[in-house]
Amino acid sequence: MFREFKKNLIFLYTLSTGLILTLIVVLTFLFSLISQENKRQSLFQNHLFTLTSRLQTDNTVTDSYLAEMETLNELIIYIEENGHPLFFPGTYETTKNRDFLLEQAGRQAKKEGIYEDSLPVSSNTLQSSVFRTKGQHHDTWLGSVLVIRTDSGYKKLILLSDESGEHFRILIMGLLFLLADCIGIFLLYLAGRRFVRRASAPLEESYQKQQDFVSAASHELRSPLAVIQANAAAIADAPSEMPRLLSVIQKECDRGSSLIKNLLLLANMDSNHLTIQKENVEIDELLLHLLELYEPVFHAKNSSLLLELPDMVLPRIKADPVLCLQIFTILLDNAAAYGLENSRHPKILLKAEVLQGHVSVSVVDYGAGIPEEEKGRIFDRFYRGDKSRSKKEHFGLGLSIASELARVQGARLRVEDTDGGGSTFIVEFYV
Template identity: 35%
Template sequence: MVLDIEWRLMRMINSLKKKLILLFTGFTGVVFTIVLVIIFINTEQRMINNQRLTFQNIFWSVIMRIDSSNVISDAWLTEMLENEQIFIQIEANGNKLICNQLRNEELDFVVAVKKLKKKASQEHVNTNVVLVSQNKVQSKIYEVNGKDQERYLGQIYITSTENGNRSIIVLKKITKSKKEIERQCLFFVGMDAIGIFLFYLISRWIIGKALLPVEENNRRHKQFIAAASHELKSPLAVIRVNSSAIQLEPAQTEHFVTVINNECERASKLIEDLLFLANANARNWTLEVEFVDIEDVLIVTYDTFVSVCKERGKRLQLDLPDEILPKVRGDEYRLKQILVILIDNAISYSKDGDIIILRAYTKKGSLYVEVQDHGNGVQSSKKEEIFECFYREDKARKDRNHYGLGLTIAKELVELHSGKIYVKDTPGGGATFGFILPDAGGKNRIS
């Protein structure tokens, strides 16, 4: 059942991540595509406008040159063709007089001229009709295709002469410009694809970071359940074995019952700790807040553990400053619980004959309480992990009286008092666990 819940939770997280990535990538991709399309359209329109403006200027320069000169030189026509890609055809009463098209483009040019004349005639600009009411007329600028799909901008200018009409047809090849627009289009498409891919990578990174606390919480939740299950199996197995043994060896019933009672107490303590942590995570704790004389708490705790340490072959030392420690606002029972956890931890991991020091002092307006031992110490890389649920330096879990929840509970209790727990190296070897209560002197407040 637990594995099924964990599997569903993991599926839900993965599904949420995929949906968020798709949503973020899709939204940003659509916005980015719209922006690129607008830029491309504006760029294309600007290019087309520039083409038309350039052609208009060239068209009028050609008209002025022809109108102002009686002789049109072949050199000028060739120059216009080679440098400006301008094709010029001059007609008289619909008959071609001068044309500068290349021989290999003659058919393409003829097709383009026909299409231009047809479009212009629809606007009543006809090279075959004699002007009556006007001396001169010009067509709009049209875009036409040649036979080989070459693209041109074209315009027609007609003037009235003594012998009829003179028509000037001007075409400018713009195929290269169209190809440039197509290249730009491909460029923008490529930019759009790259942009969407980058948005996808960015969205994966951002959403991964955003969901990291959820995944980490899920990971810890799984570890917590696995460790809790492991710890609960141990006393249950012992109880089951000893219950069976009572039937097989009735004479040893008292011994087996004692073992069963001890394991029941262990299981009960574990369950109480688990319930406390569950309530802490749900923020369902309660404190009986009052002004607490921390010196009294330290002395009582010392008196309680001094004989315990002696029995375990260790010595407990109380180190208090000469000045009176200020009272703090907090729950006296919970503060004692923190000290009990830290001293019990020091007893478990220190060596025979070691001195365990319980001390308190004030510094920068805060109260510091520390328990110092000279055991194996804590590796620097483990100083954060050590406050996690079921963490123990003893990986073999030889100490059946410790589940690895003590320091986690102590951390929760300290934070409940708006304080901070820490661990540091003891000079000469070992570990010093301590906690800070801010605003010593009764000024701190508990939320």
């Protein structure tokens, strides 16, 4: 499910961002074309102005000057005076193509009303627009025709600039822009894949935890139901055992009811529907109450429960007393079930202290402790260090519930090793 979802999300991300990038690249390419066109037009006008100024100020223009200008700037320059062309064969392009191009330029000038005998009337110059024409070899030229009035008559200038190389340059530039666009889209794809993977990781983790939760809940519920079903069937076969079998059924019903109650509590916390009534709580009084409740429990296990309070009066904490009592009850139940196994000292220590702006309540045991690799999982739902799951009265929900109850009150539950061996569960309430 998530694989297809991520594929579709990556595709949509790459498509949308790729289209935007392509639009930017196309606009940039068009802007570059327009900029280059303006640059060519400006350069052509500069050449035209230079030659016009030279013709107006100098009576003679040398062949070497024209040859150098043609060669360096890829131009064809044709000049005639009073209908007689200058004896300048040209140094750029072939003579055959040159004559054809000059003829094409003359035709273009005639379309604009500039003939062989046309003379300027209201000014000293008569100029055609800047036009484009094609040669015999599919070459493209930028051109203009200019007639200049002189004291001895007139001079006619035809200027053509070769643009054939521009097509190749535009093609190369277009390919470079296309390559840049493809590379950009590929990089966007990689970025999108990384972003989608990172963004969907919490969702996948949450979904997997939900699936594991449902699977574990089904497994835990199946156990008491199977026992109830088996004992109910046994009643018909052995009526004399009915009291004992009914007692087993009652215990399993209580066990199932406890599990369902815990599941509903977790569901309410997940949906933020848990009612929290915070008030000023005297933490020392709460711990004394717990001591009275659990002393008989630990005494029955041939152990003891000790309470350690500081000499100073503990500050009040802002919390829900019912939820706090439930947190400490879970921790003490957990200590009674697991903290006394292989214990160096048959006792559990309940300790409170003030540390750096918060009240810390610890439940300390001296048992086998928790392996380092399991510390990050003990607050997961249905996780139990008892791999055999022999303790059927525990479902692996207690520490998960305690952690969530602490979190919804703004407190924090954590675990660390006890000096010399064992585990210490610490609840930190901020004052």
